[in-house]
Amino acid sequence: MNTYHYDNQTVKSFIISSIFWGVVGIVVGLWISIQMWAPSWNVAPFFTFGRLRVVHTNSLAFGLGVGAIFGISYYILMRLTKRPLLFPRLARFHLYLFNAAIALAALSLFAGMNQSLEYAELEWPLDIGVVILWVIFAVNVFGTLVKRKEEQMYISLWYIIATVVAVAVLYIVNNLSVPAGLFKSYSMFAGVNSANVQWWYGHNAVGFVFTTPILAMFYYFLPKSTGLPIYSHRLSIVAFWSLVFAYLWTGAHHLVYTPLPDWIQTLAIVFTIFLIAPSWGSVINGFYTVAPEWEQMRTNYLTKFFILGITFYGLQTVQGPTQGLRVVSQLIHYTDWVPGHVHMGTLGWVTMTVTASMYYIIPKIYDTEIYSVKVANTHFYLVLVGQLIFSITMWITGIQQGALWKAVNPDGTLQYSFMEGLIKNYPFWQMRTAGGVIFTIGMLYFIYNIFMTIRKGSALEASTAKGV
Amino acid sequence: MAGEIYKKPVMFAIISAAVILIGTIVTMFAPMMMSHMHPKLENLQPFTALQLAGRDIYQREGCNNCHTQTVRPLRTEVMRYGEYSKAGEYAYDFPFLWGSKRTGPDLARIGGKYPDAWHYRHFEDPRGFYPKSNMPSYEWLKDRMLDAEDIQRHMDALNFPYTSENLAELSEKTEMDAIVAYMQVIGTSISSKADKQKKRVDMEEMTNPLAKDPEAIALGKELFEENCSMCHGDNGEGDIGPSLIDDMFLYAKGDLADKHYFNIIYNGADEGTVMEGRAAKGGMPPYGEELQKDEIWSIVSFIRSLQGK
Ligand code: HEM
Ligand code: HEM
Numbered sequence: 001m002n003t004y005h006y007d008n009q010t011v012k013s014f015i016i017s018s019i020f021w022g023v024v025g026i027v028v029g030l031w032i033s034i035q036m037w038a039p040s041w042n043v044a045p046f047f048t049f050g051r052l053r054v055v056h057t058n059s060l061a062f063g064l065g066v067g068a069i070f071g072i073s074y075y076i077l078m079r080l081t082k083r084p085l086l087f088p089r090l091a092r093f094h095l096y097l098f099n100a101a102i103a104l105a106a107l108s109l110f111a112g113m114n115q116s117l118e119y120a121e122l123e124w125p126l127d128i129g130v131v132i133l134w135v136i137f138a139v140n141v142f143g144t145l146v147k148r149k150e151e152q153m154y155i156s157l158w159y160i161i162a163t164v165v166a167v168a169v170l171y172i173v174n175n176l177s178v179p180a181g182l183f184k185s186y187s188m189f190a191g192v193n194s195a196n197v198q199w200w201y202g203h204n205a206v207g208f209v210f211t212t213p214i215l216a217m218f219y220y221f222l223p224k225s226t227g228l229p230i231y232s233h234r235l236s237i238v239a240f241w242s243l244v245f246a247y248l249w250t251g252a253h254h255l256v257y258t259p260l261p262d263w264i265q266t267l268a269i270v271f272t273i274f275l276i277a278p279s280w281g282s283v284i285n286g287f288y289t290v291a292p293e294w295e296q297m298r299t300n301y302l303t304k305f306f307i308l309g310i311t312f313y314g315l316q317t318v319q320g321p322t323q324g325l326r327v328v329s330q331l332i333h334y335t336d337w338v339p340g341h342v343h344m345g346t347l348g349w350v351t352m353t354v355t356a357s358m359y360y361i362i363p364k365i366y367d368t369e370i371y372s373v374k375v376a377n378t379h380f381y382l383v384l385v386g387q388l389i390f391s392i393t394m395w396i397t398g399i400q401q402g403a404l405w406k407a408v409n410p411d412g413t414l415q416y417s418f419m420e421g422l423i424k425n426y427p428f429w430q431m432r433t434a435g436g437v438i439f440t441i442g443m444l445y446f447i448y449n450i451f452m453t454i455r456k457g458s459a460l461e462a463s464t465a466k467g468v
Numbered sequence: 469m470a471g472e473i474y475k476k477p478v479m480f481a482i483i484s485a486a487v488i489l490i491g492t493i494v495t496m497f498a499p500m501m502m503s504h505m506h507p508k509l510e511n512l513q514p515f516t517a518l519q520l521a522g523r524d525i526y527q528r529e530g531c532n533n534c535h536t537q538t539v540r541p542l543r544t545e546v547m548r549y550g551e552y553s554k555a556g557e558y559a560y561d562f563p564f565l566w567g568s569k570r571t572g573p574d575l576a577r578i579g580g581k582y583p584d585a586w587h588y589r590h591f592e593d594p595r596g597f598y599p600k601s602n603m604p605s606y607e608w609l610k611d612r613m614l615d616a617e618d619i620q621r622h623m624d625a626l627n628f629p630y631t632s633e634n635l636a637e638l639s640e641k642t643e644m645d646a647i648v649a650y651m652q653v654i655g656t657s658i659s660s661k662a663d664k665q666k667k668r669v670d671m672e673e674m675t676n677p678l679a680k681d682p683e684a685i686a687l688g689k690e691l692f693e694e695n696c697s698m699c700h701g702d703n704g705e706g707d708i709g710p711s712l713i714d715d716m717f718l719y720a721k722g723d724l725a726d727k728h729y730f731n732i733i734y735n736g737a738d739e740g741t742v743m744e745g746r747a748a749k750g751g752m753p754p755y756g757e758e759l760q761k762d763e764i765w766s767i768v769s770f771i772r773s774l775q776g777k
Contacts, residue, residue, distance in 0.1 A: 035602070036571065039595070042604035049604055050530025112528035116565055145477035153474050161477065162484045169488065173496075178562075180625035181618065184524070191558030193505045195566060200496040244484060248491030257540035258566060259555035261504055264495055271491070330542055334570035406544045414547055414758050417694075418573045423600045 006078045008365045010091045012454075014071025015358050017099050019447060021063020022351075024106065026443060028056040030436050037429040046110045054121050055109045060346065061119060061209060062130075063102045068354045069213040070098060070137060073160050075361055076220045077141060080157055081148030087140050094136045101129045113183045117198050119205045120174050124185045127175045134171065138164045155236045159216035162244045166208040174201035192260055200251035207247040210350050211313075215282055217357045218310060222289060225302035225360050231288035239281025246271050246278060253324035256333060272324035279317030286310040301376050305356030308384065312348030316341070331406070336425060337398025340391045347387040347439060355379070355446050362450055366457025371449050379445035386439025390432050397428035508559035512657040514628040515560060515650075517638055521619045522650025525609065525643050526565065534571040534603070537564075537654065547757040550577035550655070557657050562626060572603055579656040580738065583751035585708040586699060587648045597698045609643040676726040678765040679772065688770025691763055695755065704774045709752060713775050718746035723775075729768045733759070 035041045035049045042048045074091060078084055085091050105122050113123040122130065141164055145157065174197055177185040189197050223230055230236060252260055252268035286307065290296060296303040319341055322328050332338065363370050370376060404424065407415035473480050499505045515523060526532070539545055541552040553576050558564055582590075589596065592610070594603040616638040623630050678684035693702070699709035710716065717724045718737075728743055736754030740747070755764065 035604075037602065039602045039604060044604065044606070044608050048529065049602075050533050053533045054530055112530075114527055114530060115563070116527045116530075116532055117563060118568060142477060142481070148477075151475050153477060153480065157477075158474070158480065158484075161481050162488070165481055165485045166488050169485070169492070178625045180622045184618075184622065186622075186626055187563035189500075190560065190562045191506070191564055192555045193500055194561070194563035196499060196505065197496060198563065200492065241487065245487045245491065248488055249495050250491075251495065254568065255566075257542065258538050259553050259558070261499070261555075264499060267495060330540070333540075334536055334568070338569065405548070406542075408544060408547075409760055411760055413756070413760050414544060417758055418548070419598050419600060422571075422602070426600075 007088045011071050011075045018067030021059050025059035033433045037426045080154050082150045086143035156216040156220040159212045163213045170201050199254040203251040221357050222306045239278045243278035256329040269324050272321045283314035309352035316345045331402040335398040335401040336394045340394030344391040362453050368457050371452035375449045379442050382442025386435045389435030393428045393431045397425050507556035509556035509657045517630045517634045518649045519653050522646035525647045532565045532567040536567040536574045537576045538566040539576045549574045577655040579652050579654045612643040614638045614641050674727045684766040684769045685773050688766035720746045
């Protein structure tokens, strides 16, 4: 047993907070998905689509995503440095501040305080809060690392370090603004330049929130839960450095065919294609790690989660670079294809990997087993089916949309009015909602499983405390 | 040696930061220092107080979650929305509002496309015009008065010029007035009118090949209800746009020939458009890119049937 005390309590509370904000975000996700085909679900002024969509993305990226990143990174950090956090009380404060900030963020977005920068919507007072949160995280990460008991830093720690550094730079630069009152500010950047700054940020928010910290989890929990060592250390090194190098060049692939100078677009597209290589470095590493024991896909439920997760990451990182190409972009940009891409990544890769990591951590904290593998399997298949329905319907309607917008009659007039195109989305948007409901039911199974494991674990703890 | 950095977290962080900064500097900081990232069209004016108030509402309501504000230089896109967007149009957009999803149509050329009255009606009840639209209704903006002090603070933060009269005006205006004012200024800075105009025709010698054709009249009725009745009324009696069944054309007595009907439907009318010596005030959108010639003639036949001709 451990001879020192890990701050399991803080880790666990972060996980529970993350799940809580995840539920909020998913419920709002279902809501906006309905609003898109049933506008009577808009409730003015606080709950119209324009405001709720932002609540959806923020509570999932920052509540579910960053909450999980804080908690699980702390967990990984302690295990890989073989020591408790350097500042456990600060970590506790971090937890409270995190929840307060996300709650205020949600309220402010309902109220329409919005900088209109995707994934950086929060107004300046909250931005300051986020920076403080990040500084606390950095202090604990680096403090603990410096005082570590294990000399070599494992792969996951590289990804955590890169995340801490990159997000700090990205977030601060993109949020620079001139306040015009407590609840309103204007970006320091204007026009084309502001677009360039925003998508440098926006793409790397995907890179350093939905990719690197999730890879940190993947590299730690895959070997842990399979008992198999990572296939190639050298591949990990190459993949890591080329990923963190290339990501920052690619933001302008979100701005293809806009007035942004062509050379920036082209440069971004070139690096976008290159990104396949480092991304697949991790995919290959994952597959080959499990290759000696493929039967674990049947026998070990966690293997299934992680391997499916990295598979979707692999698909995502082929689809993404393809979208960056000019010929593809002109068809799918601005259409529902993009939400299809987004949710393959967020549901298939991020949520899959995060929930699997939580399945690993929670029983470990209590030194027990998961409440039910069967429930975990049901969870797995429901979220998988839900996600596939979501992505596939959006790809179909997205391509259709792009094609209708471009269709011309023989005499050169446009074949479809905007409305004719719009209504063709409705059946697909309805199917998406159905997919979302299935996904949500899957997540409820997950929550039930975690909750029951905690209950079982607490009972166990109580009985050992009594010396039974 | 190289393996050493995996044992030195601070060194590792510094090297990571350096690696991250290379792409950042080349693609983001360096362009920021270049003048071609800060172009400004000659005609572009800072937002007025009322327009800025409208833009604030656009940001608050997250209209950019459904609407883009940039027309790509693609043929069909230019046909649908108008002249493609230029970098110099956005110098006063703090920040840009280009958006990333077109659940609704692009708004980069919405300014001047419709009369104000159309926008008021549309914001109040989008489904009144398009029964299948999923745009939320913004009726409630009518009931909210603007706060001049607030807007003054916003103008000051941006260093935009205004006068005390500008501010005084605001106190009688609603948020609805502001959002409509903002709509009407978007995309209006491109230099010449011709840039904004789509392809034009002038059917000088044409007569209606489908005049009095019952099938054409039926098709024309359908198209009229879809595209025109929101402004001209169900039976052409006039509403936001003028009556089509009276003895006037472009505010002057005396009807004009079919070809003029064709022309105005095809080309639309801007403020300053002149037909047969009659001046338009603007607000009639062009349909030449969306309706085929036969379809336009069918509508003309239908209008004639309404006039009893
Ligand atoms: C039941 C599950 C979910 C449903 C029904 C749902 C629904 C939606 C809908 C309707 C949109 C707007 C798409 C549009 O404007 O066309 C959206 C956007 C988005 N969602 Fe979800 N969502 C779900 C889960 C998630 C999760 C778990 C995450 C993140 C971890 C996520 C992240 C996002 C992001 C980042 C966007 C913005 C996409 C863009 O700007 O292109 N969603 N979602
Ligand atoms: C090599 C990796 C990837 C590349 C090159 C890539 C590329 C792209 C491109 C080009 C777009 C813009 C599509 C358009 O608007 O036309 C996009 C959108 C997006 N991608 Fe990826 N992608 C990658 C991986 C991922 C991953 C792993 C995620 C994780 C969830 C993700 C999440 C998103 C999101 C949220 C957006 C929507 C941004 C917005 O418009 O708001 N991507 N991606």
